Amino acid sequence: MATIEFNNVGRTFHQGDQSFVALKGVNLEVGDREFVAIVGPSGCGKTTCMRMAAGLEQPSAGNVRVDREVITKPGPDRAVVFQQFALFPWKTVWENIEFGLHSLRVPAKECTQRIEQYIALMGLSGYEKAFPHQLSGGMQQRVAIARAYVLDPKVLLMDEPFGALDAQTRVAMQEELVRLARRHPRTVLFITHAVDEAVYLADRVVVMSRRPGTVREIIDVKSIREAEQWDALPCIEDVMDQPAFVRLRTQIGKLLREQQGRGVH
Structure with missing residues (x-):
């Protein structure tokens, strides 16, 4: 399959005479067939990371590689699922x-x-x-x-794919994606604002800082999920009731509050 590598990635946007730094010094590796979710404050560059991995945008500094190849444009090895269904x-x-x-x-x-x-x-x-x-x-x-x-595809890039759905449908789609990801694993980069969703779906959760976005902390979920045998539980509500899940959710929520200075999205 493939890995995704962000090597000291920066992204600066220019608007007329003004410019702002969206990302600075992002270093991250998503392993082969690993499911990684990125959370962070609004405007921290989560979607920009996904778009650069897709080849839809280019970094201002550093590079993004898939399977050790520098990404310069979209390709059939990477499939993208957006929040708006784009059908x-x-x-x-x-x-x-x-x-x-x-x-x-x-x-x-x-x-x-x-x-x-x-x-x-x-x-x-x-x-x-x-x-x-x-x-x-x-x-x-x-x-x-x-x-x-x-x-x-080698890589699946998902930008808040369930963000436009109602709560009940969102839960059903999260359970569906877990089932599909376990049965047909891909290297997945998943962007979300929802801490519960990130912990439920991902092997690792990347917490980004406020703008300019960089990697604040990376939380290992997979080892806890496997130790607690979450996959054997019948539904998402049962997983979310587990003490280890609550602990991870609280830990990530605290990290986000430190970055935002206000409530978690």
């Missing part, structure tokens, strides 16, 4: 999931097999001919995730 409204569920496969020149038979696999995995069976406006927000995001996974 083609004139295409059906099947056609939206199929879209990226055309550029990869996947043979027709394999293309059909892949689409059928992820339609089934994401609970979209029976909706193949539906258009996005006929689906709920949660269903639309399932299509967006299926469209990313069907490309078989």
